[in-house]
Amino acid sequence: MVARPLRQQFRRLASTDAATRVGRLRRRIDSGTAGYLTLGVGAGIAVFLIAVFVFPYHSVNHDEGVYLMQASMLLEGQLTLAGGDLADVFRPWFFIADGGDLYPKYNPVPAAMFAVSMALFNEPRVTLAVVAAGNAVLVAILGSMVADRRVGLLAGLLFAASPMTLFTSSVFLPYAPTTLLNLSFAVAYLHGVRTGSLRAAAVAGVAIGLAAFARPYTAILFAAPFIVHALWEFGHGLWIDDRSLTQQVRLAGSRAGFRSLPNPVQRNTLTGIGGLAFVGLTLAYNAVLTGAPLTFPYQAFAPLDGPGFGFREILDHEVVYTLDLAIESNRYALQFLGTRWFVGGVIGTLAAAGGLLVAARWWRKRDREWGSTAGLLLAGLFVSVPLGNIPFWGTHNMLAELDNPANGLVSHFGPFYYFDLLVPLSIFAALGLVVGWRWLREGAAFDRLATVTSPTAAGGSPSLSPSSPPSRLAARPRARLPNRSTATWPTPRNTRPPTSRSSRLTSRTPSCLFPIHTAPGRTTPSSRYGTIPASTARWSTPATATRRGTSRCWRPIGTGRSTGLPTVGCGHRIPTNMSPRNWSRCRRRPANHYRPTRGSVSPSR
Template sequence: MDLPVRRPKREHVTAAVVALMAAVTVFVVATEVFPYHSNNHDEAVYLLQAAMLLEGQLQLHAGELAGAFRPWFFVEDGGRLYPKYAPVPAAMYAVSMALFEEPRVTLAAVAAGNAALVYALGSMAFDRRVGVVAAATFAAAPLSLVTGSVFLPYAPTTLLNLLFAVCYLQGVRRRDSRYAVAAGLSIGLAFFARPYTAVLFAAPFIAHALWSVGRALRQQGLRPLPEPVRRHVLTAVGGLAFVGLTLAYNAYLTGSPLLFPFEAFAPMDGPGFGRRRLLEYSVEYTPELALRANGYVLWYLTTRWFTAGLLGIACALCGLAIAVRRLFGGTDGGPPLSRADGVAVAAFAGLLATVPAGNVAFWGNRNVLATMDDPADGLISLFGPVYHFDLLVPLSIFAAVAVVAGWSRLRELVFDRASPRGARVALAIVLVAGLALAGVANAALVDAPLERNAAYTEKYERAYEPFETAVFDDAVVFLPTPYGEWQNHPFQYLRNEPGFDGPAVYALDREPAEDFAVVDAYPDREYHRYAYRGEWTPEPDRHVVPKLEPLSVREGERLAGETVVGVPDPENVVRAHVELRVDGEATGYSIDDPGERAAVGWSLDESGARLNEAEGSVPVDGAEEVVLTVTLVQPDGSTLTYRQEATVRADDDRVQAIWPPERSVCPLVTQCGSQGTYLPDRPDAHRDGVSFETRLAAA
């Protein structure tokens, strides 16, 4: 006897397709728009943290080289380096790194999981039709698409929060303790990931749990223990288990269970009002400023970062009203919803209050805004109101309620007034037109942040050009520090392995003694210096011209050098002034009528640095920076300065130099930083006649 084949319900299949499409879309955006990661350098923190977890490490041990290796947003403590963020999102990225060697698989899996869980919540609260539309609405939101495509914690934490909500509501509905335990573990893990976010999401469910416990105790007392009390206690125990794990993690890294790593990094960076500070940036975060900033953030969420913008928000408000009417006003004359779950509706409505209200106390919502009245500037223009990511859940579900109820009512009206064939044609036209309208509105919203992020990708693509063809086997690469002494800020694509022992070890180019400390720690590697011509700024249209040059360590009892520079327009150059400077002390001389080229001889030994054509020397004490400048002077006083900065170290009987030196060509000034970086392989980058040759060898 053949058994009947149970086919999956149509809504389940549709929801699976929506989840799959969400995964594919996020993966494509992550790989095509963010191949070098985004302008939010927190991504490097999570990816390095994921690599650490795969090596069984919660912290890095850099010892005396901690300053040269310190990554962005890592705490430095006596040679230890540990991230300010909890390891939960990083652990999720580590899974796909271990299985597929591609962490973007996790981004796709999280996108699919969020869409599937929103479908489950919509189905539980109302019906499967609402669930399908809610999942599609959530997945199509610009905030979900853009923020979910980068290695940030918001979408992964929402996944844990949604898992908690599904398990909690299933536990209430089925009176099943297993779901209660799963709910507790899920929200506990979310707390470990982002404590404040988890508390704001859980608050409406906690309120319901307290109400349920109180009602059960009033009605039944303690003996026997009422089932709701037993179930909610299990949820609380599961959550508190991860709270305990969080405190243990804190104690392991910071030495105190109540001192979170993010507080150790920036003690004034948490929720609250008053003076808030993160590194050098601080602000007096008053309630007035908080309300103003959060008002702008919510406005931008509703107009730019939710599906179809204000059209989607209008649907969400209508859906909330429909759900409330369905619960309290019955169904007579109302929209045809098969049912509405009171607990779920109350919890979703509660999220519309707790998430915005709680975020008022967090100054990060001011920081995502550059100028509060410009939605096309600042981090919010690139990633949206990330701290309100959880609001996508209730907004999507209530918008789906309005769409499903409206469609059902329209269908009834059309079939009452037309033949079945005519009704189907009319409904098909309305459906296509509606989807086209929503699609066009949403595409315009998504396109704007993707274009802005693509501009940063173009900037990074040019900056990392030398690394595309470089092959590192056993190398040390010194990196510039445009934003201070941080690795991965901004060059987060260039990350160290947790043991600082990968094919390429990246070290910050700092003071001479610190650079030599890196050289001493890696004596048998090849050395390189990454530099660029131009100024690195946060603006996407300000590009730099990069170079990656090999370095070597020249050493001997005495080093003899020669620097030869070209003289553009030699007929108008009356003299060249040569200066050799070490730590404030200098020697020099002048060359009259230098001609087309000016050659300068100089040398280094344990007693100091000297010019061949000048009397005396400049002492070199340990590791120093030896600066040689050749300044060409015209009759009107305008100048062109060739500047080389060599990192040298002298001991009792030997001298060492990291070679070649950093070279720059500076019009009108004697020092111009990276703006004048000399590019020997790109003569077109300099004016005609500019050339800069320098040699150094043991004498």
């Protein structure tokens, strides 16, 4: 008799806890997070299916066997193979014979990533899917940092759908895993710059250190714009500090003294320490295998295989690599990337050029200070990666014939030494596409198109017949908010006149978002319609606002968590003369909607 009520009570408590957990999870996973998850899962599944069905027996690139062999060695706790007398008779591809031992010419970081899924699932292709998902999501996050979440998600989609991403990520090569580490560094570094987080700075150092351990030259080319920015921040932080350089160095020795240094100095110091720690690990790895810290395994395999000009040689292949040949080889590689291996081909590349021009306009007008920092650093990859690949003759090797994209390794995987260049291409292409679409949608292009194509227009006249109903596009209203401080809200065109208490927008364009009356405690939704509050005298154009070129919203720069973070929203300004602390983030639409906090405004119906 007593046990049944107790069981029922326990079940009720369990169901309540489950409902609470589900509610909390639902509140944490907003629409933007769901978009990132969907993008990552889709990219991972696509790469896994290609790896299983297109490359079931691997590809024509023999380097795959090196990394899988190295992964098996790591699972057994070995860095070398004991070949004995057979080392001179039988040798795996790209392995170096050192007496009776054999070791691969590549660094072990990508192989270690493959070994994780081999140990957990007995299937190394799981790592390929995880790497592809991570790359797509990180590109989307970077795109959100440069512009907004819509641009970010589109950038991740463009990156994941690029042919070079799909094919290079589906084989056991180091380019996609190294890009994952580089993107992790970029996201953590920019997050640290934005928020001043020391943990993010430490994560950035570890990520770029691992990337340097995996592929040192690739990591240096990717990190070059960030290193320049870090040095500038570090020097500027020391310059504005009133203490002398000797005092600052002395303070860095203690934890309390280190905390007293300017935040940019602290952040970049932690990033540098993390990166240099893995540089030391790389040198130790070289010393164990080759006997010299500065001699990499690839140099022991082929001393003339590194960057530089002149006579280059690996195995039985040799060439005199001149500057003219380097420029020509890289020109063809970039041409093939922009026309064949980036999503959309020429159209996608032109969209990226347009997005770069839009971003340059922001930077010139200083409309978006934070977005300018992220965008400039990513745009710097257009300089560092091509310039750095010029003295590297590997780009020439993957082109069997310079002007023939259907021959050589480039015909199978694209110019994979430019894999990192897909990141800024995808972000700025997404920016160009979103800006172009918004310009078409909010401009008069649709109206003119509807007018010309309307069957009621006679003799090519742009006017519509008064007796005939206007087309949907021609009647599209565009609500405008005031550009200067006003005491009242304007009534958009083609809307009903305001009532005594409020004015309701009836525009069917989603480009105008207004605060909407909600019950206390409820989140203000982002809607095509909005109720204008009666206390309009409290609303005006903000004095401190940051405008985003492709965004459609103005908001005051807040304090605390939202310091200096411009957001998106409607096509014009959300006017307010209230304190920025009266604004909070709308959890339902955090990417493009902000609302007044509870009690800061009194809207009425």
